Amino acid sequence: MRLIDADALKKWVEEYHTSNWGIPQDELIYAIGSAPTIDPVRHGKWISVPHKKTRICSVCECDEPYKFADEDANVFDYCPHCGTKMDAKEVWTYFD
Numbered sequence: 001m002r003l004i005d006a007d008a009l010k011k012w013v014e015e016y017h018t019s020n021w022g023i024p025q026d027e028l029i030y031a032i033g034s035a036p037t038i039d040p041v042r043h044g045k046w047i048s049v050p051h052k053k054t055r056i057c058s059v060c061e062c063d064e065p066y067k068f069a070d071e072d073a074n075v076f077d078y079c080p081h082c083g084t085k086m087d088a089k090e091v092w093t094y095f096d
């Protein structure tokens with residue numbers, strides 16, 4: 001199974017379908033096959049907050065205190081609040 005971008009496919013159909021002759025089956029199968037894939041997993045990063053014993057999810061901004069863990073410890077691989085996978089190398093942040 002592959003999740004595709006329905007909006008991109010719809011745009012292709014609208015641009016292709018300029019007459020009442022319809023779209024040939026092989027062209028439609030090609031369009032479906034070449035539609036962009038959607039990645040349902042969001043990628044983020046834990047962001048430490050200076051002078052506070054907490055870290056913030058870069059996607060939902062919920063905090064996850066680390067009172068009993070060291071600041072660099074990876075407590076969760078996924079955010080328990082929004083499900084984001086914490087594997088992003090870099091994220092834009094305004095917490096600094």
Ligand SMILES: [Zn+2]
Binds near residue numbers: 058080
């Ligand atoms: Zn989150």
